[in-house]
Amino acid sequence: MENEFTTVGKRVVRSDSLAKVTGEACYTADxxxxxxxxxxxxxxxxxxxxxxxxxxxxxxxxxxxxxxxxxxxxxxxxxxxxxxxxxxxxxxxxxxxxxxxxxxxxxxxxxxxxxxxxxxxxxxxxxxPAVFDPEEAMQEGAPQIHKEFTNNINIHVNIDVGKVDEAMNKAFLVREDTFKAAGEAYAMKxxxxxxxxxxxxxxxxxxxxxxxxxxxxxxxxxxxxxxxxxxxxxxxxxxAFGGRxxxxxxxxxxxxxxxxxxxxxxxxxxxxxxxxxTRQVHDIIATVKTGMKKDGTIVAKDYRAVYDGGAYSSTGPIATSIPFYVYEECYRFRNVRYNGYRVFTNKGIRGMYGCHGRAFLAGNEAQMDFMAKELGMDPVEIRLKNGLTSGEVTATKSKITSCGLKETIQKASEKTGFKKKWARTQRFKGIGMGCVAMMCGFPMGFRSGSSCYVKMNEDGQVTLVTGVIDNGQGNESLAIQVASEVLGVPMEDINLVNADTEATNLDPGSYSQASTFVGANAVKVACENARRKIVAIAAQKLGVKEADIGLKDRMAYSRKTPDNKMRISWAAREAFFRGEPIVGTGSFFPKIDFEREWVSRPWGQMAGTFSFGTSVAEVAIDSETGKVSIPHFTAAHDCGRPINPMAVEGQMEGSIQQAGVATIMEGNLWEGGFLLNPDLLEYKVPLACDMPDIETIIVSSRDPEGPFGAKEGGLTIRMNAHSAVACAVSNATGTVFRELPLTPDRVLNALQRKKGVKR
Amino acid sequence: MILPKFEYKSAENIAKAIAFYERYNGKIRYLAGGTDLIPLVKLRLSTPMAIIDLKEIEGLKAISHQGGWLVIGANVTLFELKNNNTVKEYFPALYESLDATSCETLQMRGTIGGNILQNTRCLLYNQSLEWRTARGFCFKMGGETCNVVPNARACFSNYCSDNALSLMALSASVKLVGPRGERKMPLEKIFSGDGRNPFTLMPGEILTEILIPMKRSKGAYEKLRVRDSIDYPLLGVGVSTKGNAGRVCVGGIGPSPLVYNLKDINESAFKDVAEKAYSDARPVSNTTLSPDYRKKMVSVLIQRASKKALQEGK
Incomplete structure (x- = not known):
């Protein structure tokens, strides 16, 4: 897409790539x-x-x-x-x-x-005595793991909006299903x-x-x-993927x-x-009850979700809530009740995960498809009907300020010929769709904001100091790219000093999807403050108005008469002469309702903005072995304006592996308190040969508050890719899935269930 | 996980390797590609005083035709063997099993001898020392019980070589050289049936050659796995036919493969074998997929492999 920028929106090579591919990059063990x-x-x-x-x-x-x-x-x-x-x-x-x-x-x-x-x-x-099953752990008389938490209930999140029972009673169609999913391993490299x-x-x-x-x-x-x-x-x-x-x-x-x-x-x-x-991912049992009008409008949702939390709280209140929120930020629920329980068991500690909540999310989406079918609708129509749009407010009172959900659904379905394929029901082939929204940052008190410091050295090279951290997503390159755009110097002229607590200022970190929306916004503000100083000197020297000054390729120039120009480094030297070096600080603090609390007050503005996305998986099932293959995967993502489309695509592709393909193979196996597959041989991370052909579609929108209109990029797909695969398998077997991962034995059972074969 | 300390010796020939065996009173392990041995040593499932490297023994690296046999040196890598024209043309089952073994990177490291003599595996056995100590030692670790099947009197660990199945289907033999001399036997005779100590090799014996009768065959190898690379078979089926004779071998379930001779080469003969193998197979809950499912797949994979073998003939 054409834009007015030099670097932003361009497919630039990430600043960290060379060191990583050559093995020069230093890690802790080195x-x-x-x-x-x-x-x-x-x-x-x-x-x-x-x-x-x-x-x-x-x-x-x-x-x-x-x-x-x-x-x-x-x-x-x-x-x-x-x-x-x-x-x-x-x-x-x-x-x-x-x-x-x-x-x-x-x-x-x-x-x-x-x-x-x-x-x-x-x-x-x-x-x-020990207890390993969360439902058992909640019973009276079960071994107590922490005396402060009765019946091992670590966290209970209760959300009750509207009149759920009344609406459910009046609903034209009601369906209830229970979905299970094994916890995953983060399996960081x-x-x-x-x-x-x-x-x-x-x-x-x-x-x-x-x-x-x-x-x-x-x-x-x-x-x-x-x-x-x-x-x-x-x-x-x-x-890290949430585990660090x-x-x-x-x-x-x-x-x-x-x-x-x-x-x-x-x-x-x-x-x-x-x-x-270290950390493991929650096993989840989610019961989803949905009421719909005859036209497919969701009138009521009633949830009970049990999260196996392992031995300690960790990020419990957040983990117990997030699957619900990323769903309510996507669809319109006038009446909704959510009872989320995080329960202690004598197993490893469970934390947040980039694909957290697959039983809940995939369960909701698969159930919706089957309800749609009963009403004579298809997955595309029902999602468009119930999906939130810009300006709407979620059930728990978060305003959606920019929303490309509709476009992602439309583009993903057009690209895949979804409606036709879904209706055709070819034997042992299936197509499925998953949607979700993703908050860009969430309430973390005064830690919700980020600050940045930038200075220009006498040679015109730049030092950028920010608390933004990179766990592989490309956050460092992102910060450099934003600074490069604002200051008019190429990325290689910028040295980044980041994530060092004695040098950098408070930053929310990279686990609430805040790095772009919050961290890069702070970088932008700091660089704009420094830029003003460069512009003031250049305007004086070039004899033009400040508004006429542009910065590009290390030069300050008159926009009207581009030949009238000077090196930015001259402005830096002049600034030192004047005793006012080119430095800038900047902060960004998102508009969040800080009264919001995960358990005691689960309503109010969750985040400054939200990303949206739709994943579509196409699957084929081996009818004799039950083995699923995923030949094609299409993902459409509203990430605002992509700062680096190539980096966003990389995140989307990684998400399709870690959440999408993982749906058919990844899961921790337990024998009581013993983890049976702590290695990478028996814990099945998908390999290159298991990957589908991938089509990524960036739905470029402009968030009013995001840096250059950008929002979180990639995690949305990580949170809906599992739904797409589970829905596609359900579509192929003709029966709603029950348990993840969809290993061949489970899929074969589903096929036989559908055929009515006795087991 | 770091390796424990051990001495390392490289042998230039078989005699020297056996001399090392004797010098260390048998407390050694022979090393070929190391893809099976090194993880076992890291997990402290094997704690040799010395590791005797056989890689430098030139005589073990050759593939040759000798008197009606294809003779494969035990140190020939899986990758080299896979790319051998005779294997491709004469022994399709072997080609397929080689191709299905792990991934190409490991095929380049692993040897055919090492692949055949790989230890049996179990989800509750191939674990770290800390894990196993906490869980309690099973038969295979020198303990008194099976951790998978309570009160069992045998070890149900699984033999997971892909290639032994296709080689047995091809009626391959092996040559062994040890402190007491040399012997040759059909491949299926190396299995003891006891998961604790799955091979009948005598102390210090080295597998030196694999011999396949030089007769064009038809065949196939079918493998059940969750991922399409690296994974060990949850079930493997090798089928090979020559004229009116043939064999079906089933592995990945239990410590020794099941071998069936076909009386005739047609659909019903294969169906009989599939039924027989289904009832013979005794999978237990020691892999990532359920025993019921693996049992069900025995007949499915046999029929698939046989279909491929029969089609090839047309």
Whole structure:
């Protein structure tokens, strides 16, 4: 699409690409510091047990061991994202609550010595009855995992808007289904790692994280150190997907070990530890009851969703809410009731996920298709009928300011010939559609905003300082691209200093889809402030009005007489002469209702704006084996104006893999409290050969508040790709799916159910 | 996960490798491609004092025609074998199983000998030492129980070589050389039927050659897996026919493959085998898909493979 910009909206090579493809990029495990020690963690072999005693004495005697700690060596402060969820001791002293929980740790001259030392730590446990199923855990008399949470109910989100029962009674068509989905593994390419270096009262830390400032604050609390002495430094990240938003036990362990040993400490988790002992994704059971008018209007929704939360709260209140919100931000619900329960079980801790809530979202969408069919409608019509439009307000009172939902539905269905294919019902072939909306940022109190500082050096090169962090999405390149556009210098002239808590200012981090809408907006404001100074000097020097000055290709020029121009670097030097260098600061704070609270007040403006998208999957089923293949996948996304269309497409493609294709293969398998597939062999991440042909469609809209009209790019597809696949399989089998992932055995059962074959 | 410490020795010939075996009192593992061994050592499922590398033994890398046999050195990589013209032209079942093994990158590393002698697998066995210690050791780890089937008296771990199935379908033999000399036997004789110790090889024996009768065959290999690459078979079926004789081999379920000789080559003969194999197969809950489903697929995959084999003939 043509636009008036030099860099924005262009398919530019991301600033981080070269280092990553050549292997030059440094990750936490690559860090080597003088005198650095290796740490290892002793983990709980029990799903639930009292800790009677932890004895580190013999471990400390192993030659080469420099420090050993257990929870008794910490301040015993419990971590929690919210005041009412502070339940995670990181290194427990009372009891262990899942297999793989951190119990003690050592730092030694090398990994082998550390492993040897672990075998000399003695822990006496008294095993307790454990519970692994959330429905069982909610029953009276089930083993209590935290005494503060009765019947193991960690979070109950109750939303009740309008008159649900009355509307349901009057509805022409009512349908209720229950959907289940196994929790997933984040399966980041980089297993978790942290380096801590304590010196002279200052602690430096490196780890893959999704928000350095919130991480530093948490550690400052847990270590009782002032914030300016806990420095989270910039490092490349091998993926987060929502699983690295919070402080991790490893951060605390490495920090205490470094403080004790007086030397830097590196802790690198194994692939298996990354799966069992960092974060996992919630298993979900969602019951969806929907009432519709004869014309397909949704008149009532009644939900009960149970989230298996594992052993601790983590981001519980958010996780219990998000699937509901991304759905209510997409469709018009006049009467809706949502009861979301997050329940403790003796399994690994569950966190937020980029594709969080697939049972709920795919369930809603698949059910809608079958109801539409009963009413003589198709998935396209029913979505267009119920989809929100710009200017409308959601059930919980969020105003939608820009909305391309309709266009994404239309374009995706036109491109795929959806209506025809859906109606034709070719044997063992199916097509399905998934829609969702995505908030760009959500309420995080004063942490919801971002600030940026920019300076121009005497050679006209730029240093950009922002808290924005990149977990692989391209946020760094995004910040540079925005600055490049505003300042009129090429991207390569900009050095980015980011995500380093002693250099950068507060930023919400990259887990609420705020990096573009909030972070890049702050960058834009800062650069505009710096730009004004360049423009003022250039106007004077060139003898034209400020309004006539343009900045491009390192030059300031008169728009009317482009030959009248000067180097931007001259303006920078002149500014130094005047004692007023070209610097700028800028902030952006989204218009959010800060009275909103996930549990106590679940209404009010959720975010500054919302992205929208539609995914369409086409599937074929092997009728004898039940194996699903996905030959084609089409995704249409309203991400506002794409800053870098190539980066948005990359995010969409990654989303189709991680959410879409994963729908037929990914799921954690459990035997009681034992995770059966903590590795990448038996946890089935889709491979290149499993990928469909992909068509990405960017529906370019202009958000009134987004930087250059941009919104979140990519996550919307991550949150609806599973729906498209589940709907397509349901379309092919002729029966609404029941459980994800759609492995061949389940699909074969569905085919036989439809045929009426007895099982 | 890091490797534990062990000594590493490279043998220039078979005699030297066996000498190393004796020097370390048998506490060694032979290394070929390492794609099976290294993960086992990392998981501490195998803790050898020394690893004896066989890769430098030139004699194990050749493919030759000798007296009516195609003789394949045990160290020939899966990738090289897959691209061998004789294999493509004479042994379609083997070509298909080689192509279905893992991914091309690993085919370039893994050897045919190592592929045949890979250890049996179980979802509750191929786990880290910490995981297994917490869960309790099973038969295969030297414990007293099976962790999959309570009160079972046998180990149900699965033999997951794709290529052994097609090789057996082709009536292949193997040559073994050990401290007590050399012997040759049909491939199916190397299986003990005991998941704890799945092979009948004698201590220190090295698989040196695989021999396939040089007769043009028809055949196919069918593999059940969730992903189309890298995955081990949840069930594998090799079918090969030569004239009026043929064989069907079923693997991926239990510690030794099922082998069926076909009396005739027609649809009903295959159907009989499919029915027989369906009732013989005893999958248990030790893979990512349910045993019921895997059992159901036995006859489905046999019929598919046989259809392909029969069609080829026309």
């Amino acid at each position: 860090i080597k510091l003088p005198g650095m020690l290796a740490a290892k963690v002793l983990r709980s072999p029990y799903p639930h047990a009292k800790i009677l005693r932890i004895d580190l004495k013999r471990a400390l005697k192993v030659p080469g061991v420099k420090a050993a700690i257990s929870g008794f060596d910490t301040y015993g402060i419990k971590w929690g994202v919210f005041r009412y969820t502070k339940d995670h001791p990181m290194l427990p002293t009372d009891k262990v609550r899942y297999i793989g929980e951190d119990v003690a740790a050592v730092a030694a001259v090398d990994e082998e010595t550390a492993l040897e030392a672990l075998s000399h730590i003695r822990v006496d446990y008294e095993p307790l 980089e297993p978790y790692a942290v380096v801590a270096s304590y010196k002279n009262g200052f602690l430096d830390l490196w780890m893959p994280n999704a928000g350095p400032h919130v991480r530093a604050k948490a550690l400052s609390n847990l270590l009782k150190m002032p914030l300016n002495r806990v420095r989270i430094r910039h490092i490349n990240s091998g993926g 938003s919070e402080v991790s036990p490893g951060d605390l362990i490495a920090s205490f070990l470094s403080i004790k040993a007086g030397r830097p400490v590196k802790l690198v988790l194994s692939r298996e530890e990354n799966a069992t002992s």
